[in-house]
Amino acid sequence: MSFLILISNLMVPLIFVFIIFYGYSKKVEIYDVFVEGAKDGLKTVLQILPTLIGLMVSVGILRASGALSLLEKCVSPIADAIGYPKETVPLTFMRLISSSASTGILLDLYKTFGPDSFIGRFVSVMMSSTETIAYTMSIYFISVKITKTRYTLHGAIFANIAGVIASLWISNLLWGS
Amino acid sequence: MLNYLWGGMILIGIAVAAFTGKMPDVTNAAIDSSKEAVTTCITMTGILSMWTGLMKIAETSGLIKILSKKMAPFLKFLFLQIPKNHKALDYISTNIIANIFGLGWAATPAGINAMEEMQKLNHNKKYASRSMCMFMIFNMSSLQIICVNLIAYRTQYNSANPSEIIGPGLFATFVSTVAGILFVKIVERWKYK
Known part of the structure; x- marks a missing residue:
C-alpha cells in the first residue's frame, strides 16, 4: 500500500519533469507556452465560479437547515448495515446526476468533516474515480441524434458502482480505523 | 434539470429550517457559502492554471498526439467493429488521452467527432x-489520472497533504474502467452469439 502513497507523492513532479524534458527535446519555448496555457485555466475558473456560487449556496442552506442530517438519519439503517458512511450517501447519488451540484456537496463535506477525515478522504477518492453520467450521455448522444442508448446507462452505472466500492475498500485499507 | 435541483434544494432547506427553527442559520449559510465559493475559486485559479499551462506544453510539443497514437493497439481490442485506420479511432484516442489528463475542453469536441464518425458506420x-x-461506457467509467480540481478543493480546506488521494484514486479509477470494459464484453458475448 505504501506504493500508492509513493505514486501520490511522485506523480506531479514526474509529470513536470517528463513534460519539460519532452518540450526541450522538441525545441518548444516552454515558458511562453506555459503562460499561454495558464490563461485557459483562468477561463475555466471563470466558467465554474457562477455555478459554484449557486450550488454552494443551495447546499449550504440544506446543511444549515438540518435537512442534510435528517436525510443522513433516514439512510443510516441501510448505510450502516452495509458499512457505507451515511454522510456520503447524498453525494454518491448526486455524483451521477450533476457535476456542479456534487461539487457543492463535496465542499460542504470538506467543510463539515475536514478533507483529512475518513469521510473527506473517501469522498476525494470516490470523486476522482466516478463520472457524471447524465450530462455526458446527453451531450454525446444528442450530438448524433441517437435516442435508443441500449445498455450504455447500465454499463456506466455498473462501472461507477465498481469505482465507489473500490474507493471505499482502498480508503478503509489505508485510513480505516 | 438543474433548474429543479437547485430550486428544490433551497426550498426544501428553507422548509426544514421553518420546522427546526434554524432560519437565522439559513441566512448566514447563504451569505457564507457564496463568499466561500469565491475563495475556493481563487485557490483553484492557481492550481488549475498551473495544470493547464503544463498541459499546453504537452500539447504543443506533440506529446498528446504521440500518446494518442500509442493507444491504437489497445483500441483495436475494444472497438472490433471499427475498420483499421478509420478516422473514428483517431478521435476516440484523442478523447481518451484528453480525458486521462483532465483536458475537458479538448475531450468533448473530439468525443463528439468520434460519435459522428461512428454514426456513419452505424446501420440503424x-x-x-x-x-x-463501448465508447460511452469507457468514457464515463472515469479515466482521469489526476483530478486537479479535487487537489485545489482539498488545499482550500487546509488538508495537510492534498495530493495523498492521487494513488488511491488511480487505483479506484482503474477498477471502474476495467469493470466498464468487462461489462460491455460480457453483454456483447451474451447478445451477439
Missing part, C-alpha cells in the same frame, strides 16, 4: 451501435 441511426456503447 436511432440505436446506439456496439462501438458507441
Whole structure:
C-alpha cells in the first residue's frame, strides 16, 4: 500500500519533469507556452465560479437547515448495515446526476468533516474515480441524434458502482480505523 | 434539470429550517457559502492554471498526439467493429488521452467527432451501435489520472497533504474502467452469439 502513497507523492513532479524534458527535446519555448496555457485555466475558473456560487449556496442552506442530517438519519439503517458512511450517501447519488451540484456537496463535506477525515478522504477518492453520467450521455448522444442508448446507462452505472466500492475498500485499507 | 435541483434544494432547506427553527442559520449559510465559493475559486485559479499551462506544453510539443497514437493497439481490442485506420479511432484516442489528463475542453469536441464518425458506420441511426456503447461506457467509467480540481478543493480546506488521494484514486479509477470494459464484453458475448 505504501506504493500508492509513493505514486501520490511522485506523480506531479514526474509529470513536470517528463513534460519539460519532452518540450526541450522538441525545441518548444516552454515558458511562453506555459503562460499561454495558464490563461485557459483562468477561463475555466471563470466558467465554474457562477455555478459554484449557486450550488454552494443551495447546499449550504440544506446543511444549515438540518435537512442534510435528517436525510443522513433516514439512510443510516441501510448505510450502516452495509458499512457505507451515511454522510456520503447524498453525494454518491448526486455524483451521477450533476457535476456542479456534487461539487457543492463535496465542499460542504470538506467543510463539515475536514478533507483529512475518513469521510473527506473517501469522498476525494470516490470523486476522482466516478463520472457524471447524465450530462455526458446527453451531450454525446444528442450530438448524433441517437435516442435508443441500449445498455450504455447500465454499463456506466455498473462501472461507477465498481469505482465507489473500490474507493471505499482502498480508503478503509489505508485510513480505516 | 438543474433548474429543479437547485430550486428544490433551497426550498426544501428553507422548509426544514421553518420546522427546526434554524432560519437565522439559513441566512448566514447563504451569505457564507457564496463568499466561500469565491475563495475556493481563487485557490483553484492557481492550481488549475498551473495544470493547464503544463498541459499546453504537452500539447504543443506533440506529446498528446504521440500518446494518442500509442493507444491504437489497445483500441483495436475494444472497438472490433471499427475498420483499421478509420478516422473514428483517431478521435476516440484523442478523447481518451484528453480525458486521462483532465483536458475537458479538448475531450468533448473530439468525443463528439468520434460519435459522428461512428454514426456513419452505424446501420440503424436511432440505436446506439456496439462501438458507441463501448465508447460511452469507457468514457464515463472515469479515466482521469489526476483530478486537479479535487487537489485545489482539498488545499482550500487546509488538508495537510492534498495530493495523498492521487494513488488511491488511480487505483479506484482503474477498477471502474476495467469493470466498464468487462461489462460491455460480457453483454456483447451474451447478445451477439
